[in-house]
Amino acid sequence: MRALVLDRPGPCDTLRLSDLPVPEPGTGQVRIRVEACGLNPSDYQRAAYGIPEWTWPAVLGLDVVGAVDALGPEVTNVSTGQRVAYHADIRERGGFAEYTLADAQVLAPVPTALEPTDAAALPSAGLTAYQAVVRRLHVTAGDTVLVTGGAGGVGGFAVQLAALAGARVLATASAHNTVHVKGLGAEAVVDHRTEDVPSRVREWTGGRGVDAVVDTVGPDSATANLGLLVHGGRLAAIAGRPDLSVVPPFSMAPSVHEIALGAAYTVGDERSRRQLSTMLTELLGMAADGRLDPMVTRTLPLEDVPAALTELSGRRVRGKLVQVFA
Template sequence: MSSCVTTSAGSRYTMRALVLDRPGTPDTLRPADLPVPEPGPGEVGVRVAACGLNRVDYQVAAGGHPDWVCRHVLGLDVAGTVDAVGDEVKGLSPGQRGAGHGDLRRPGGLAEFTLADASTLAVVPDGLDLATAAALPCAGMTAYQAVVRRLRVAEGDTVLVTAGAGGVGGFAVQLAARAGARVIATASAHNAEHVRKLGAHEVVDYRAEDVTARVR
């Protein structure tokens, strides 16, 4: 198990955050007051409106990371409003709404404020609420990496998406369908209609059917 360095740096400005005093399970998180982080070159400060929770957050929390400074703040997916802008930042200004996926080595979004690399923060368009935006980055980019960048799914392809009702699977179904592919997805009967609405042409009930035989 990795440990982390403990610091006691002070600041004129403090924020509330959920922290880990040492690597551990989610139930060891506790509220604390921390200094509001100040953006450096290429960074922006974000007033957090919502923080997504992903499998990687609690998996990394259990083992820690050698670059962590405790008290560490978890939360990779963040959406909020740009509050401060560091040097060398272009295209972002205070008041803009943004969302992004952070660096697991650095403090995250389970706090009132966090820092983001300006190059990784996407502007949230009007009409999309920040809670929804915070749920997009990790699952959405994982699906995009698989469907678009790696597989290069195109019109006429047939794509099988397992766990079509899950976070990554749900985005993969939508991306593959948007590309013009025929999409087969696995899901429980309870979620079948939802997955069809996402764009799946066929839904296989993995609990009741022989998935291999049905797909073939």
């Protein structure tokens, strides 16, 4: 089978096309004939430093959509020919290949009304946003929510999910992405390059602050945004923990939630992995009925993935990029 492989840790331009044996599913696994695979920052990040458990050459690609091609022993929840989507185990060979293996527990059926390319945009970014907005922050109508990086994958889904919950959403994004982010459901957009975000948030909320923050930028940003929370406010940290020492004990009493999607595999149990399927099934349904925009901005063939990952590493890509097999 054709696959895009990495021979050793390094930049994305070291990825190369190769032929690998078609894998055979083990107990509890299925083989997937890949139709589409979403690109994510974790791909270029993992390429740079590698994973100790990898078998070389490694294959990247966490957001897989395809048809079930073969069943391993003890698999009863899916059937051959069924189109499924899933968030893959970071330690295993991924979806930038014609065939790959998946844990049957994490598979979510793709609705017939949803294109494979749209489904492949959802697992990593969509599940991360869903965990943050729905499962951890419990955003509801009447909340005010700040989302940093609103034009990106996680940020864009977080904006949509918070708006769908009835919240007022303020997002940060570059000026040229303002119209796009407002189209996703943000009531206001702050240009983080030219404007003072805390001042604008205070202005927008009449000095009150926000009920919840989804921070997709990093520890420094998350720490700064703690100061924008109301008493009892909530913050979901996507890209790094905030420093809680900046908040006096027993004062504003924030709750902080670290989102670690892939840890469902590395430290989670069977229930954790099944939740990946449950949450993704919900997201796929929302996309199929038009409530959630998958935000696919470009599709590309396997051979163009290295250049696209390099572009993605510059943090200037709007929405989602998806690799497809013709």
